[in-house]
Amino acid sequence: MAKEIIQVKNLKVHYPIRSGFWNRITDYVRAVDDVSLTINEGETYGLIGESGSGKSTTGKAIVGVEPVTSGQIIYKDVDVTKPSNRRKLNYNKDVQMIFQDSMSSLNPRKRIEDIIAEPIRNFENLTTDQERTRVQELLDIVGMPSDAIYKFPHEFSGGQRQRIGVARAVATNPRLIVADEPTSALDLSVQAQVLNFMKHIQQQYNIAYLFISHDLGVVKHMSENLAIMHRGRLVEIGSRADIYNHPMHIYTKRLLSAIPMVDVENRIKHKKHRQEVELEFQNDQSKWYDKNGCVYPLQQVSGNHWVALPKDEVIQEELNEKGRD
Amino acid sequence: MSDKKKNASKTEVKKAKISSPASSFKVVVREIVKDKVALTAFIIIVLILLFTFGGSLFLDSSKVTEINIIDAYNGWGVNGHLFGTDDGGRDIVNLLIMGGRNSILIGLGVTAVCELVGLVVGLVSGYYGGYIDAIIMRIVDFVQVLPRMPIEIVLVTVIPHYSAWSLVWIISVFGWTNTARYFRAFVLSQRDRDYVLASKTSGSSDLKIMFREVLPNITSMLIIDVVLTIAGNIGIETTLSFIGYGLPPTTPSLGTLIGFANDPVNVVNRPWLWLPATVMLLAISLSINYVGRALQRAGDARQREN
Numbered sequence: 198m199a200k201e202i203i204q205v206k207n208l209k210v211h212y213p214i215r216s217g218f219w220n221r222i223t224d225y226v227r228a229v230d231d232v233s234l235t236i237n238e239g240e241t242y243g244l245i246g247e248s249g250s251g252k253s254t255t256g257k258a259i260v261g262v263e264p265v266t267s268g269q270i271i272y273k274d275v276d277v278t279k280p281s282n283r284r285k286l287n288y289n290k291d292v293q294m295i296f297q298d299s300m301s302s303l304n305p306r307k308r309i310e311d312i313i314a315e316p317i318r319n320f321e322n323l324t325t326d327q328e329r330t331r332v333q334e335l336l337d338i339v340g341m342p343s344d345a346i347y348k349f350p351h352e353f354s355g356g357q358r359q360r361i362g363v364a365r366a367v368a369t370n371p372r373l374i375v376a377d378e379p380t381s382a383l384d385l386s387v388q389a390q391v392l393n394f395m396k397h398i399q400q401q402y403n404i405a406y407l408f409i410s411h412d413l414g415v416v417k418h419m420s421e422n423l424a425i426m427h428r429g430r431l432v433e434i435g436s437r438a439d440i441y442n443h444p445m446h447i448y449t450k451r452l453l454s455a456i457p458m459v460d461v462e463n464r465i466k467h468k469k470h471r472q473e474v475e476l477e478f479q480n481d482q483s484k485w486y487d488k489n490g491c492v493y494p495l496q497q498v499s500g501n502h503w504v505a506l507p508k509d510e511v512i513q514e515e516l517n518e519k520g521r522d
Numbered sequence: 523m524s525d526k527k528k529n530a531s532k533t534e535v536k537k538a539k540i541s542s543p544a545s546s547f548k549v550v551v552r553e554i555v556k557d558k559v560a561l562t563a564f565i566i567i568v569l570i571l572l573f574t575f576g577g578s579l580f581l582d583s584s585k586v587t588e589i590n591i592i593d594a595y596n597g598w599g600v601n602g603h604l605f606g607t608d609d610g611g612r613d614i615v616n617l618l619i620m621g622g623r624n625s626i627l628i629g630l631g632v633t634a635v636c637e638l639v640g641l642v643v644g645l646v647s648g649y650y651g652g653y654i655d656a657i658i659m660r661i662v663d664f665v666q667v668l669p670r671m672p673i674e675i676v677l678v679t680v681i682p683h684y685s686a687w688s689l690v691w692i693i694s695v696f697g698w699t700n701t702a703r704y705f706r707a708f709v710l711s712q713r714d715r716d717y718v719l720a721s722k723t724s725g726s727s728d729l730k731i732m733f734r735e736v737l738p739n740i741t742s743m744l745i746i747d748v749v750l751t752i753a754g755n756i757g758i759e760t761t762l763s764f765i766g767y768g769l770p771p772t773t774p775s776l777g778t779l780i781g782f783a784n785d786p787v788n789v790v791n792r793p794w795l796w797l798p799a800t801v802m803l804l805a806i807s808l809s810i811n812y813v814g815r816a817l818q819r820a821g822d823a824r825q826r827e828n
Contacts, residue, residue: 262719287725294723302716306738319725365720 200238202373202405203259203292208232208268210254228254230429230491231268236373241399241406243416245452246426252409253297255426256375259407260294290320293366297378299358303350309336309361310346316368335364338401339394356387360394367398375407380415392419413456417441422501425449430492435502445504446492447485451478550745553820560816563809570806574622586616587772598794606794608782618798621774626806628690628769629756635694636755637748640701645732647702648709659706662699670696671761678767686769693758697751704747708740742821749817753810760803776803 209232211225229251236242246252257263258278259270265278272292275282283289293316296302303312313332317323323331333343339360350358359379366374376395380388392415398404410416416423423440425432425448433446444450454474458467484507486492492505554560593611596603605614647658677692678684712718713736721731756776762768763777764784771778779799782788788795 257719260723262722289723289725292723294720296716296720298716302720304717304721304735304739307735315721315726316724362720365724 201235202238202272203236204269204271205232205234205255205259206269206271208255208258208270209266210251210258210263211266227429227491229258231494232426232429232431233495234424234431234434236405236407237422238372239399239403239405240422241408241420243420243423244407244409244426245411245413245416245423247411250426251429252411252426253377256294256377256407256409259373260292260375261288262294287320290316290369291371292373292375293369293371295359295362295366295374295376295379298382299355299362300350302362303358305350307349308346309348309350312350312361313346313365313368316365320369331368335368336361338367338398339364354387355383356390359383359387359391363391363394363398367402367404370402371404373405373407375409377409378411379408381410381412388415395419413452425452428491431495431503431505432492433502433504434495435504439499439502443502445498445502445506447474447478447481448492450474550817550820554813554816557812557816557819560812563812566805566809567813570622570802570809571626574619574626577619578623581616581619583620586620587612587774595792597792605798606792608795614779614794614798617774617779618776618802621776621779621799622802622806624686624769624773625756625759625763625776625803628686628693628759628775629752631687631690632693632697632755632759633748633752635690636697636701636751637744639694639698641705641737641744643698643702644705645709645736648706649713649728649732649736651710651713655706658702662702665696665699668696674762675765675767678762684770686773689759689762689769693755693762697755697758701747701751705740705743708743709736712736712739742817746814746817746821749810749814753807753814756803757807 208229209227210229211227213222214224214226215221216223232251232255234242234244244252244255254263258265261277261280261283268278269276270278272288273286275286277283277286277288310329310332313335314328317328317331329346332346336343336345341357341360341364345353345357345361350361353361359382362379366376379395380391383391395406396419399406406419408416408419417437420437422434422436424434425440425446427448433440433444433449440449441453444453451474454467454471460467485505493507495503495505497503498506554564590611593601593603593607594609596607596611598604598606600606603613603615605618607613608617643658643662647655674692674696678689681688681692709732718731718735721735726735759768759775760777760780763775764781766781768777769775776799780796780803782792782795783800
């Protein structure tokens, strides 16, 4: 088995809600609630969920730009939720991030050279010439012309900007890149282009990705293992086959049924299936979600497959699973 | 701009086109040239600066304030004094040149101090947020509720070895708060942008992010604020001098000239004493404001008329 690179244990990110006359903390927004996952070396781990489900917050917490309420992120046997540990390890040399909005993630006042060289300047001691060669190399890898280094971000198209973002993320030869919806702001043909570059770089440098997305089609193309998130909690973890072929949680089923399909003949059938799943989701809310609207803790149903099932449901589902195998 | 030049000189590949960042100097120039009022205002500013700073090069400051009783209260154009003379026989044109220069210099000095302090405080407060922001903003609130004018008057009379420099510091003590608030607002809007996060993940220190990443993105606001506060600060200096608590009597200023209008006899019978200075103050304040508004449009794309 591949070696694990990072372990997230019971990660919680809560934001206080203040109200009342004294502006005291009355409740919390549980953006990320008890999330645990393990990413192996060189693999792509998909993290899927709807808007506001906490997937980006999880990603930012892993990179270290979001303060963690509790829980641990273990990297090289050290808990990197503490800033001092991150500094000691030069953590961000190894763990980088690709942002969703390529325009706002590149400083509009800086040239591409300075943007890509920023992590190199901070983590590596290179002379100006070496640094320039390295930047050229990186631009080469992501298929950008060499005169791009003198330009500003606004002179590029969305796909080109995202590739610059990828180049910056791989500048320090990281081992893990958190890709926060890297393609959701791009049109389909450019999406494929950027994804292929990411895959290409992954094979070349053995980088692991935490691929955050709400697009199940893209994730299917990219990742081996995935986790589904809903309302701050994990709903289902498993391999690609587990999730796509045997979805167990109603929310996963609902997500899968919502993938648009170009299949004119079976259109009516798909629509019916979608409506059935939606109806089940509406009717069985109380069964799959507790009274606060959160999903239940994860339970193992087979090897790598964990699902947030209600307690009494486990035995029944296990039987089903066995029957299917 | 200096950054651009530095990069350009490093460029070995000559064929590469050196491009400029979005909303650059060109936009500012275009915005001013297109707006006829702003263009006129800009020309007036240049003329006044030439008149005061250029003129003061040819004047001996000790001669200007020399008292010559025989020439006192000469009217318009009498004895070669274009705008007449004051109660001490001093030539008003010369006083206008020296006074205008002093007033503008003090305005610039106060602005420099206020902008520098306000910028740093605003950046720190806006960038860190949380408790640091809360503490700094309460200090700013406190300074802002203090009655500014009375305290300034008291300080002017109390301070030993009072000079133009002391006046700059006294005005600046109260001036930085508005600037700090102004910049804090812009930094707040910038700090959650992804490029700041990207810099954090790239391992840049907070100081570096504040001054190298966030600051270049609010430079247009900086320019606007500098221009607009210069006008305000010239006004404050003139006010203090007008009521007699500004510059020391040996240093002429627009305020002391306008101060002649305190005497009803002067208002009615000797308009040459106070009218030129008043017109000049009005012209420069209005002009600076018009240019400032053009800059504001250049800096804020939403207000721009294309």
